[in-house]
Amino acid sequence: MVGRPRIAVHKFSSCDGCQLAFLNLGSELLALSELVEVVHFAEAGACDESAQVDLAFVEGSISTRRDEARIREIRKCSNFLVTLGACATSGGIQALRNHADADDWKQAVYAKPETIDSLAMSTGIAEHVRVDLELWGCPVSGAQVLAAIRQLLFGVLPRSNREKVCADCKRSGQVCVLVTGGAPCLGPVTRTGCGALCPQFGRACYGCYGPADSANTPAMAQRLLGLGLSAAEAERQFCRIHSHSPDNERAALILRSDA
């Protein structure tokens, strides 16, 4: 990427929280706007969804027929596509419906479900188009996004980080909530990025950054049972923000057959 790369920020089904990784940057947002040209970012007022860009950020999951078509168009006009957050990487919290009967759910919330365009599944972007980089986290942090953009501006890929939350937890000098209090902390199977926030607040990690590389979720599931959780309680730990990721599905399946 030479010169000022053109960037786009797209939204699909989501809570908008990951876009705030940009909008909450303060003065750094203005500094960023000197480094890149924001071509499309509807929430910030720039609208040109079909413009050819160097770098596209995608927030949100694919959950309607319209989304499916849109993401394919976006892929065509984006050189490098980065997914932002849980929704875009694993379907997000709304993927909880993948395990339920989606029609049933529609009926419960809406009186005239037939007018609602909604697929049975909420899925991550990579299930539909090629993704060049995934930034996990619910939400991704501004620091994470800026670090990735900076490396891309240098013309290199961002450094891979395949550590678990525990690594940051120990580096920041926290005392383990699982070992001292028996809290059902998912830190040992969750990817880093947040800086081990929950343990800093004395509480168990609930896995919002998604399963880490080589997450041994079945062993974690056994440990949760050992801490006294019921199989159903343990299953819910894995079925939360990233229920649709394979590692969590694996653990949930084991626990369901346990229950």
Next chain:
Amino acid sequence: MENVADCFLARPDLQQLFDALLARDYDVWGPVARDGSIVFESVESVDMLPVGLIDQQDPGAYRLQETGNERVFDWTNGPQALKPMVFRPEVTLWEVARDAAGGLRFREPARPAQKRAVVGVRACDLAALYIHDRHFLQGESPEPDYRAQRQRLFLVAVNCTRAGNQCFCASTGDGPQARYGYDLALTELEQGFLVHAHSDAGRELLSALPTRAATAAEVSDAEKSVRVAAEQQRALPSRDLRDALLERLDHPRWKETAERCLGCGNCTAVCPTCFCNQEMDQPSLDGGHSEHVRQWDSCFSPDHGYIHGLRLREDTAGQYRQWLTHKLATWHDQYGRSGCVGCGRCITWCPVGIDLVEEVQALLREDAHG
């Protein structure tokens, strides 16, 4: 056993130790109870010490319990040794600025110089510190940040008079009594502390404390309680497990343990001798400036054994085997001893309670020998 101590400091006078250190411009650190454990923090007053607290340690579990007595050093250890103070979890090694013409100006950051005293250091912590000194300082290229942190330290050791449930330092030859590497050592008795100085700075400080000569009974009391602590411990089968483990690289146990192991690296983070670290750049947004940072790493991290296109240890079994064989076997090749000082931290702080002693026993058990 060498004399445990020569002087006696009455319990009410313990504050004077802190005062004397503060008066000598030390930043004084000591044990405090925080978040259900004992950690080292800045401590100015004895009121902040963990009075009447002991630690109940089991594989994967740590609980503080109240004893109702006045003793302040009856706990054995918490998750940290001296490691975070000398081999810091994250530190900027150097910085670089790029000028408009593309020129690079490298700079090393200023390192802290204020003296720091740590009260409550255990024999195993000292043994581990000695190993880290060998690793970070005594090679061909000493590590500047480690050196700066290390040179600040004044160490007040405590001889253990109670064995933790996971302690096995007697079997590794590293405790429970502090033998080297400290300035002052305390042994806690009913009424006070035996104090022993082991360096010039220690002797100078001791001379400022309101001590009297210890009685023979006090000395023998102290010796006895340290001995009892040693006798109560668990034990590793041998101090030198090098060949025994390297002969068992294909043992089925590695895979069995890997099924339980979460690969989270907590064992390496709490181990006082683990030294692996990774380096990375943290550039400013405009790209003009960058900090080159060093962070604790772990051989359990998938990127640890990565060379382009290949993960040398592709599964947890390989990672666990690397950890254990480095710690207990190939460490001997590097530093003439095992890398384990018997503190038991990796056992307690493992979220699933994988027990190093038990693992070694299982690997050595002939019937299971593949």
Next chain:
Amino acid sequence: MTTRAINIQVPTLSRVEGEGALDLDIAGGQITGVRLRIYEPPRFFEKLLEGRDYGELPDLEARICGICPVAYQLTAVQAVEAAFCVDIPAPVQALRRLMYFGEWIQSHALHMHMLAAPDFLGCTTIFELQAQQPAAVARGMRLQDFGNRLMRWLGGRSVHPVGVCAGGFHGRLQVEDLPSLCADAEQAWQDSAALVSWVCGFNLPERQQRFQQVALRPEQGYPITGGQMISSDGLSIEADAFEAHFEEQQVPYSNALQARLHGEPYLVGPLARVNLNLDRIPEEVLEPLLATSIRFPSANPYHSIVARALEIRLAVYEARILLAADWETQSYCAPVTPRSGAGYAATEAPRGMLWHGYRFSETGSVESARIVPPTSQNQARMEADLASGLTEFGLDREEHELRMEAERIIRNYDPCISCATHFLDLRIRRRPSAAF
């Protein structure tokens, strides 16, 4: 007057939170249909909460909206506490107010500077505004950041914070951060006065409309974490009576339900709050307003942006007081024991009243959940405002002007479509009157 049938599609309404579209029918010089279509995909939150433990609610519900997660968290935990009859100690209540005000400051500052201000200052993005008025933008970002800081202090991060739980807060309060927070609060206090004056200087259109308004009103102070639900027409009820007076309807063109009070559209949000609780705003807060010609109560919907500026000032005012209290490094949390029953709570989210109702099992698991967010309450009011606002603007204006005015009207409500269920895609169909 237009005599041809025209069908215009404008694909994107920008600077709103979420995805939606607007269909406008103009026939015979009159607006015959306004349909705010919200097609942000539904996420079925109420359904996915069923069977969950009450303790999970703050983490799950935050994900309804990244812009106002604190609103969802604090409403949910208060409904839990109502169901379990938990008494919340005053310090916890004070910290909740502080955190919630943090969200108001963040959300209002973001809306005012990044979304709304360009409408009144002739530009389209914050980046253009930055080129024109760098000092105002810097001030806005300082304020936004102060709001974020308050949330981070109590929750670790401002989007989906991790500090809130039923009973109070996780962890220990980090009192060492207080001196610098207080210093930031002083700066924010200065900034907020300048902000009010700045906004009052915008060329805001003169409009006078009649509308019903709803806001909370606590026993004392300005509403945020709770209070009686009151309306401009004399309603005064508790949160648990909400369902008896308000109903949600599905309209065929939208994925968001529309709420009505006694069958009528109504307004919630900053303008309704200021109008109904003017007596609760301290004089120091109002001071910068007095130098201008704008007065409340106001029937001009465009005064919402002034109301937001005032609320930022009010939030900073209270934050200064709250931060100065005697805080200690300790846990602020009351014990919670689950029991079966229903729990309701209403709070004032940045965009207006937010209502939650749950039924819990004996063990504290959610049996049913109902959530009514502010944007779905404002939807019908927005349609009404569009009809009268555009007519006043002049229906025979150029289509692009109509489109821009329509977007400006909608944006003025700071609709959070993610909450309601983003991009407005405006279609105007003009027909000669003969077609009817």
Next chain:
Amino acid sequence: MAERGAPMEAEILDRVQESPSLFTLRLRLTDASLQSAYSFDPGQFNMLYLHGVGEIAISIVSDPREADTIDHTIRAVGRVSKGFAALKTGDRVGLRGPFGRGWPLQAAEQHDVVIITGGLGCAPVVSVINYVSQRRERYARLNILQGVKHSADFIWRERYDRWRALPDTRVLLAADAGDALWPWHIGHATDLFGQLDFDPMNTVVMMCGPEGMMHRAVQHMRKAGVPAADIWLSMERNMQCGTGHCGHCQYGGMFVCKDGPVFPYDRLQSLFGRTGF
């Protein structure tokens, strides 16, 4: 060596594209006194730093006699090396080094020399061949055996032609698969072991390449009667610091960065060929 410190600034004097993914950077330290104090042994490496991106271990390929430049041949494989690939003449980089222990070039004098490389052209060995060919009279018979996967991967053909013309020198080339223009052996490099010309008891073997290839070559040399201590291998492991602190390059009890990267086989023997170390 002194305390580990920050990198030194170096300027790219020249950049040569050797093949689509391989390029050579000729560097000079911008501080002239540092440059004149800089000396190294063939087989040692530097940590090269790309601004804001990171450091990677790269062997020095120039001749130690060339006192005013330091050459590196780099293959663009991943994030940092690809970043280096985009640099131009005149750009500045950081350099720390030299690190490690190089080839036993003095010990090898008067001995037969066998150099075996595999995979995609191996820069560290090329520097050895250059070194030996510059001082041809000091060494006895010289054998160069190189295997590539595909004939198209073979680069530096003219260099090999030059080496082939040296006195008492044998150059053996093999490609697993080759096109019609490949005049040399098609098949495994191991097939050519029989054609090597050396006295097993008076030979120094130096090799570099993928570990599987080195493993087969070692077996052959051992079978031919070369003592383990006379077979030298250049090892590659993840490296963060180059100074023996980061722990990433451990191979059993050895730190590849400071105890190697060049090792005599007898030191590697116990683990060599085993996965996971």
